Amino acid sequence: MRTALIIAALLALAACKQEEAQNTAPLALTQSAVGHYCQMNLLEHDGPKAQAHLAGLPGAPLFFSQVRDVIAYLRMPEQSHDVLAVWVSDMGAPGATWDAPGAANWIDAEEAHFVVGADIVGGMGAPEIVPFSTPAAAETFAAANGGEVMRLDAIPDSAVLTPVELDGEPDETDFQERLRNLSRTVGD
Structure with missing residues (x-):
């Protein structure tokens, strides 16, 4: 009898521990949606x-x-x-x-057709990887803006994990010179 009660208690406890599958349906963009890296409102930025x-x-x-940022996130080991x-x-x-990519027109990244290497920048000023639900729409965009159409797993790491020089951003030489000047000022 005691064994039966222990088994029943364990089964009841196991049933309580069963978790429902997590809902991963896309959420519409709202004023409260902010970028993971920049912490800026997404509705204020152009592009996908x-x-x-x-x-x-x-x-x-x-x-x-x-x-481009989400693909980089997926490839980082941390x-x-x-x-x-x-x-x-x-x-x-x-x-x-x-200018207005839409608040709820989401597609699964695994199913998307991406234009990589187009002459266009995203909302944060870096080269963008542009997703489409159909290969025809991606090909049309690539014909007008350059780039190649590829699936998610074919996008090279160099398209998402390499540094980008943004317009108006000082080059490394300027940074090094400013750092030397600052060091001289502090040491004087």
């Missing part, structure tokens, strides 16, 4: 956006100001949570423009 849903963080995806789903703006959706 992204969101990543992480295991154990239901209802709180990481938003990204540029698609992540603390498993990535369950990644959604990107479908730039071929009706009404989607560079």
Whole structure:
């Protein structure tokens, strides 16, 4: 009898521990959506956006100001949570423009067709990787803006993990000169 009670208690405890599958449906962009890296409001930036849903963080995806940033995030080894789903703006959706890419026209990044190497920059001023739900829309964009159409796993690391020199940003020589001048001032 005692063994039966212990088994029943263990089964009841195990049933309580069963977790429901985490909802990874995309969330619409709102005024409260801020970029994971920049902590700036996403609605204030041009170009496509992204969101990543992480295991154990239901209802709180990481938003990204540029698609390039979410791909970099996926490839960095330091992540603390498993990535369950990644959604990107479908730039071929009706009404989607560079200035207003849409708040709810999300597509699964694994299913998207990306234009890589186009002569266009995203909301943070870095070269952008532009997602589309259809290969035809991606090819049309590439014909007009340059670049190649590829799937997520074919995007080279060099397209997302290398430093970018932004317009108006001082080059390394200028930085080194300013650092030397600052050192001289402090040491005097």
